[in-house]
Amino acid sequence: MKGAPVQRRRTRQRAAIRAALEAARRPLSVAEILELARRQVRGLGIATVYRAVAAMLEEGFLTPVEISGEALRYEVAGRGHHHHFRCRRCGRVFEMEGCVPEVELLAPPGFLPECHEILLSGLCRECNKGLSR
Amino acid sequence: MKGAPVQRRRTRQRAAIRAALEAARRPLSVAEILELARRQVRGLGIATVYRAVAAMLEEGFLTPVEISGEALRYEVAGRGHHHHFRCRRCGRVFEMEGCVPEVELLAPPGFLPECHEILLSGLCRECNKGLSR
DNA sequence: ATCAATGCAAAGTCTTTGCAATAGG
DNA sequence: CCTATTGCAAAGACTTTGCATTGAT
Numbered sequence: 001m002k003g004a005p006v007q008r009r010r011t012r013q014r015a016a017i018r019a020a021l022e023a024a025r026r027p028l029s030v031a032e033i034l035e036l037a038r039r040q041v042r043g044l045g046i047a048t049v050y051r052a053v054a055a056m057l058e059e060g061f062l063t064p065v066e067i068s069g070e071a072l073r074y075e076v077a078g079r080g081h082h083h084h085f086r087c088r089r090c091g092r093v094f095e096m097e098g099c100v101p102e103v104e105l106l107a108p109p110g111f112l113p114e115c116h117e118i119l120l121s122g123l124c125r126e127c128n129k130g131l132s133r
Numbered sequence: 134m135k136g137a138p139v140q141r142r143r144t145r146q147r148a149a150i151r152a153a154l155e156a157a158r159r160p161l162s163v164a165e166i167l168e169l170a171r172r173q174v175r176g177l178g179i180a181t182v183y184r185a186v187a188a189m190l191e192e193g194f195l196t197p198v199e200i201s202g203e204a205l206r207y208e209v210a211g212r213g214h215h216h217h218f219r220c221r222r223c224g225r226v227f228e229m230e231g232c233v234p235e236v237e238l239l240a241p242p243g244f245l246p247e248c249h250e251i252l253l254s255g256l257c258r259e260c261n262k263g264l265s266r
Numbered sequence: 267a268t269c270a271a272t273g274c275a276a277a278g279t280c281t282t283t284g285c286a287a288t289a290g291g
Numbered sequence: 292c293c294t295a296t297t298g299c300a301a302a303g304a305c306t307t308t309g310c311a312t313t314g315a316t
Contacts, residue, residue: 006270007269007270007316008270008271009269009270009271009314009315009316010315010316011270011271011272011314011315013271013272014271030305030306031305043272043273044272044273045272045273045274046273046305046306047272047273047274047275047306047307047308048271048272048273050306050307051271051272051307052271054307055271066200066203067199070199071305083239085239085240085241085244085246088247094241094244096239096240096241097239097241098239099239100233100235100236100238100239102233102235103233103236103251103253104253105233106216106218106229106230106231106232106233106251106253107218107229107253107255108218108227108229108230108258109258110257110258110261110262111218111227111253111255111256111257111258111261112255112256112261113218113253113254113255114221114254114255114256115253115254115255116251116252116253116254117250117251117252117254118236118239118249118250118251118252119249119250119252120236120237120239120240120244120246120248120249121246121247121248121249121250122240122244122245122246122247122248123244123245123247124243124244125241125242125243125244128243128244128245129243139295140291140294140295141295141296142289142290142291142294142295142296143290143291144289144290144295144296144297146296146297147296163280163281164280176297176298177297177298178297178298178299179280179281179298180281180282180283180297180298180299180300181296181297181298183281183282184282184296184297185296187282188296204280
């Protein structure tokens, strides 16, 4: 159901968007991407970000990270299985390594778990430090 | 900063909304609440659902359940700590008992986890049964 | 020279708000 | 009666789409 792979073109906009996502090392929302990428491409339009993100998701460069109610975020794909930590103070979302596969044992009888997501919330290092001293 | 507790009134609309949430035994989205509650109160407006949900959140009757990207859902509060299972086939979200507190050990050094969410995805009992036979 | 990609503005969604009418206490 | 609540419609916030123009190849 998927036509030709569509030939992409390298544009300043998409390069900036890609760079922002790679540099961030954490999931970014469209608004965050726009803000960061605009530093390199002034006048960058929000629609362009949405379209670029859609294209990058399609090509598999990005993966959606859907954090609780908040705006959908995107991160560079292929970083392997991992989870996230959201800081309740600064609102940023960070990647965490490691996993606790046993969580799938929580599934009720008859249910078939195929994958899982773990999200911790609290204070990130910076905010934790800032408050405690 | 919170004025008087505000006196609530018992209306057919809110009763229907409350009943829908209690009967469902699982987190419902605003759209789901509207659909279910309309069976009892025809002409129920979506704005009323939003306002009722907001009021119920404020009084602590409901808790928001923010499942990955999808619409925010709400469930009756006070059922104790638990997690959720989302069926990728029928889209419903179920409650799961139990917990794996060790997940908080995943937090990076310096980070202070305060709470966590675990979401399993896969097939619910009905969908799993339906497919395997 | 092509046509993918862009920027702007219009169009959609979903959620919130304004307001006159309704109805609970 | 008083005013919280409702339903409708208008207003917002966020995302998608249409289209003429730009720019990568």
